[in-house]
Amino acid sequence: MTGAVLKAGVIGSPIDHSLSPHLHGFWLDEYKIDGEYLPFAVEPENLEAYLRGLADEGRRGTNVTLPHKETTLAIVDQADENARRVGAVNTVVVQNDGTLQGSNTDGFGFLENLKDHEPNWQASAGPAVVLGAGGAARAILIALQEEGAPEIRLLNRTKARAEELAKELGGSIEVYDWQDRAENLAEAQTLVNTTSLGMTGQARLEIDLKKLPENALVMDIVYAPLETELLSQAKQRGNLAVDGLGMLLHQARPGFAAWFGIEPEVTDALRNHILKIRAG
Numbered sequence: 001m002t003g004a005v006l007k008a009g010v011i012g013s014p015i016d017h018s019l020s021p022h023l024h025g026f027w028l029d030e031y032k033i034d035g036e037y038l039p040f041a042v043e044p045e046n047l048e049a050y051l052r053g054l055a056d057e058g059r060r061g062t063n064v065t066l067p068h069k070e071t072t073l074a075i076v077d078q079a080d081e082n083a084r085r086v087g088a089v090n091t092v093v094v095q096n097d098g099t100l101q102g103s104n105t106d107g108f109g110f111l112e113n114l115k116d117h118e119p120n121w122q123a124s125a126g127p128a129v130v131l132g133a134g135g136a137a138r139a140i141l142i143a144l145q146e147e148g149a150p151e152i153r154l155l156n157r158t159k160a161r162a163e164e165l166a167k168e169l170g171g172s173i174e175v176y177d178w179q180d181r182a183e184n185l186a187e188a189q190t191l192v193n194t195t196s197l198g199m200t201g202q203a204r205l206e207i208d209l210k211k212l213p214e215n216a217l218v219m220d221i222v223y224a225p226l227e228t229e230l231l232s233q234a235k236q237r238g239n240l241a242v243d244g245l246g247m248l249l250h251q252a253r254p255g256f257a258a259w260f261g262i263e264p265e266v267t268d269a270l271r272n273h274i275l276k277i278r279a280g
């Protein structure tokens, strides 16, 4: 350490609405670290130059968001196995020799959030139903597989996209028709919405939970609103309901630890801080 300000940030396009500066900023204050975490709008044609210039700018790395996550995987010098399987990088760490290490922390954030809410949750307890086959679904499917889910039922509006993903990831993923989502809840122990349905400004997620066992855990990765219609329906019938904000907060932990040298905690104070910012 040189005593210089530790610097990291987040890149994307657009980047104005990113909550990451607020959450890393909260931790920098909390742990009294002389650090900086700023958002940078980077256009696709400037991505490689930006990443290659991190070390010269005195930056220890960066978070990466849309639309750069896939391209960053191709640019970094080393990517961990999880990032390679997901096909996207959201965290870049400049190594001591100046090379770039890429990882994807979405699956970690997803699992840590579930375990935070329900320490007894185990993917191996029974079938999981995953709604959606987009970018977020990939990381979640891999995490569920690695945690030993015995069967994963994947349903997506565009079935071909789900089939492609299931083929690519292999293992225990079975694809079903989107309109059969209610029937596929029978015997499930975990239900995850990874679509953007139910998000403020988007269409509703219509699903009848009647067949879902009462001891199943329901998670919505949508976090605006915090309590989606899916989660309120689940709560009403006695299911454990987990919101998506914690996933966002937990996925930020590995980057913060690598850049700033402290393992940060996800606390109620952090959640409240982020909710306040989001409420504007």
Ligand SMILES: NC(=O)c1ccc[n+]([C@@H]2O[C@H](COP(=O)([O-])OP(=O)(O)OC[C@H]3O[C@@H](n4cnc5c(N)ncnc54)[C@H](OP(=O)(O)O)[C@@H]3O)[C@@H](O)[C@H]2O)c1
Pocket: 106, 109, 131, 132, 133, 134, 135, 136, 137, 156, 157, 158, 159, 161, 194, 195, 196, 197, 199, 203, 221, 222, 223, 244, 245, 247, 248, 249, 251
């Ligand atoms: N909590 C967190 O940390 C976290 C992390 C990442 C993402 N997210 C949230 O997760 C959501 C998905 O993100 P993503 O990156 O995976 O997006 P994405 O790659 O664009 O995928 C969107 C998914 O939603 C489905 N979808 C969209 N509109 C639909 C509709 N009208 N009816 C049925 N399905 C519909 C899409 O189905 P098709 O394939 O048929 O289009 C696809 O499966 C977003 O709301 C995002 O903000 C949260």
